[in-house]
Amino acid sequence: MAFKGKVALITGGGSGMGQTAARLLAQQGASVAIFDVNEAGMAKTAEGNDKVRAYKVDISNTDDVHAAVAQVESDLGPIDRVANAAAIMPFGKLLEQDPKVQLKLMQINYGGLVNIATATLPG
Numbered sequence: 001m002a003f004k005g006k007v008a009l010i011t012g013g014g015s016g017m018g019q020t021a022a023r024l025l026a027q028q029g030a031s032v033a034i035f036d037v038n039e040a041g042m043a044k045t046a047e048g049n050d051k052v053r054a055y056k057v058d059i060s061n062t063d064d065v066h067a068a069v070a071q072v073e074s075d076l077g078p079i080d081r082v083a084n085a086a087a088i089m090p091f092g093k094l095l096e097q098d099p100k101v102q103l104k105l106m107q108i109n110y111g112g113l114v115n116i117a118t119a120t121l122p123g
Helices: 016-027 039-046 062-076 099-120
Strands: 007-011 031-036 052-056 081-084
Touching (some): 007 099, 016 031, 016 052, 031 039, 062 099, 081 099
């Protein structure tokens, strides 16, 4: 089992692909940390599975991400695997959307990925 005894970090673990990935990795023996702002969704992901631990983290906030990654490593050990599944996708025509919506999309979908990478990659 490739994941047995490993520590995995999954962003967007409160729903969708992140929730599915967290459950599958835990079933395969990984200790899984999930990051999300959706506390109810994270509780559902972790329900009945002591291998999944939830952390409320806004991945667009650099300081919060670095602090949360340090907490995960303190709680579970060094992170071996990362899956970036947190994202938002507003629907509608670009010209009809408030520009703040597109900025938030970039902060989460791109900035969040950068924050997770810089907090978890060595060096």
